[in-house]
Amino acid sequence: QVQLVESGGGLVQAGGSLRLSCALSGGSFSGAVIGWFRQTPGHTREFVAAIRPGGNLYYGDSVTGRSTISRDNAKFTSDLQVNKLKPEDTAVYYCAAKIGRVQYISMTSSYDYWGQGTQVTVST
Numbered sequence: 001q002v003q004l005v006e007s008g009g010g011l012v013q014a015g016g017s018l019r020l021s022c023a024l025s026g027g028s029f030s031g032a033v034i035g036w037f038r039q040t041p042g043h044t045r046e047f048v049a050a051i052r053p054g055g056n057l058y059y060g061d062s063v064t065g066r067s068t069i070s071r072d073n074a075k076f077t078s079d080l081q082v083n084k085l086k087p088e089d090t091a092v093y094y095c096a097a098k099i100g101r102v103q104y105i106s107m108t109s110s111y112d113y114w115g116q117g118t119q120v121t122v123s124t
Contacts, residue, residue, distance in 0.1 A: 009118030022095030038091035
């Protein structure tokens with residue numbers, strides 16, 4: 001049973017940085033596409049970033065240029081760093097995984113497994 005656990009959320013001042021981590025257990029991490037999404041009340045989940053097993057990186061428009069996604073296959077973890085945080089970055093951040101091929105990497109329906117989410121609040 002694949003499980004994902006996010007950590008690293010919290011309260012951050014605008015302009016600061018945050019590093020979130022996602023730990024995968026119960027499955028093949030090296031073969032997994034890892035995605036990060038975020039969601040605010042009343043809205044659908046928004047694509048933030050993704051990384052393929054081979055290391056190809058993808059970023060959503062809202063974080064392009066100020067975010068970095070990475071993976072450590074030895075530790076079964078993926079990190080998402082977001083810099084220059086804005087109040088509009090406030091959301092619950094989720095990591096997701098698909099063990100296998102993903103064609104539409106920014107779509108929530110492409111992923112089979114989801115973490116419980118971690119709250120990020122950016123204060124002014």
